[in-house]
Amino acid sequence: MIIAIDGPAASGKGTLGKRLAHHYGYRHLDTGVIYRAVAKAMLDAGADLTDETRAVAAALELDPEKFGDPVLKTQRVGDAASVVSAIAEVRRVLVNFQRQFAADPPGAVLDGRDIGTVICPDADVKIFVLADPKVRARRRTLEAKARGEDADEAEVLADILKRDERDRNRAASPLKPAADAYLLDNSQLDIEGGVRAAIEIVEAVRAGRQPV
Ligand code: DC
Numbered sequence: 164m165i166i167a168i169d170g171p172a173a174s175g176k177g178t179l180g181k182r183l184a185h186h187y188g189y190r191h192l193d194t195g196v197i198y199r200a201v202a203k204a205m206l207d208a209g210a211d212l213t214d215e216t217r218a219v220a221a222a223l224e225l226d227p228e229k230f231g232d233p234v235l236k237t238q239r240v241g242d243a244a245s246v247v248s249a250i251a252e253v254r255r256v257l258v259n260f261q262r263q264f265a266a267d268p269p270g271a272v273l274d275g276r277d278i279g280t281v282i283c284p285d286a287d288v289k290i291f292v293l294a295d296p297k298v299r300a301r302r303r304t305l306e307a308k309a310r311g312e313d314a315d316e317a318e319v320l321a322d323i324l325k326r327d328e329r330d331r332n333r334a335a336s337p338l339k340p341a342a343d344a345y346l347l348d349n350s351q352l353d354i355e356g357g358v359r360a361a362i363e364i365v366e367a368v369r370a371g372r373q374p375v
Contacts, residue, residue: 164189164270165285166365167278170292171338172241172326173299175349175357179292180274182358183365187272192264194275194282195244197257199235200225202243212246215253222256238307238322245326248276251335258282276330279341288368290361291340295350296323345374 166183170176177193184191204221205212212218234240247253254277261282265271273282279289294302300320307314330338340346345364349357367374 164287164369165265165283166270166272167283167286167289167341167344168272168274168292168361169276169279169289169338169340169344170274171276171299171330172245172323173303174292174294175299175302175354176274176292178354179290179349179357179361180272182354183361184272186358186362187270187365189270189272190264190267192261192271192273193230194261194273194278195241196230196235197225197260198244198248198253199240200230200232201253202247203232203235203240205247206240206243212243213250215250218247218250218253219256221247222253225257225260227260238319242322242326245329249329249333249335254281254335276338277336279344280339281336284341288365289341289344290364291344291346292357293346293348293350296320296327298350299323 168176168180177195180193181191201218201221202212205218208217210217261273265273265283275282279286279291297320300316300323303323304314304316304319347357347360347364352360364374
C-alpha cells in the first residue's frame with residue numbers, strides 16, 4: 164500500500180508520515196528533505212539558487228545517506244528549498260527516486276507537496292494535511308525554542324505565509340490537494356489526535372467505507 168501525505172509547510176505532515184509508517188510497518192520518505200538537500204548543496208557552494216544547471220547537477224549528485232543532517236531542518240535551508248523546488252527540471256530528475264521508494268515492498272508513506280498529484284497519482288490513500296497558519300507558526304516556534312534556537316513567532320508566521328504562497332503558485336507541481344485526497348485539518352488536534360484521524364481515514368479507505 165502507498166500512502167501519500169501532502170500539505171503546506173509546518174503542517175505536521177512529516178511527523179504524521181513517520182507515525183503512520185511506524186503504525187503500518189511501512190517505510191517513510193519525507194520528500195522535503197530531498198529538496199532541502201539540493202538547497203543545502205547550493206548554499207554550501209555559494210550558488211545562485213535559481214541557477215538551473217547547478218541545481219540540476221546538485222539534484223543528480225544527492226546522497227540519501229546525508230538526509231539525516233540536522234542542518235537540513237533549519238529555516239534558512241527550508242526557504243532555499245522552496246526556491247530550488249520551483250525549478251521544473253530539478254523536480255523531474257527527482258521523480259524516479261521517489262517513485263522507486265514508493266514501489267519497494269512492503270509499502271510506503273511519502274509526504275510532501277505533490278505526492279498525491281504527481282509522484283504517486285495512484286496512491287491507495289491520499290491525505291492532505293491543513294492547519295491554520297497561525298497555529299503552524301506557534302508550533303514551529305515552540306519546536307525551535309525546544310531545540311534551543313532563537314525564534315520569533317511573527318517572523319516564523321511571515322516565513323510560512325511566504326512559503327505557502329510560493330509553493331502554491333509555482334508552475335511546476337504546485338501545492339494542492341489531489342481531487343481524491345481526504346482533507347485533515349489538525350488546527351485543533353494534537354499529534355496523537357492527528358495520527359488517530361489519519362489512521363481512521365486509512366482504515367475507512369481500506370474497508371471501502373467513506374471516511375467521516
Ligand atoms: O516540507 P518541507 O518544509 O521540508 O519542504 C521544504 C520545501 O521543499 C518546500 O517549501 C517546498 C519543497 N517541496 C516540494 O516542492 N515538494 C515536495 N514534495 C516536498 C517539498
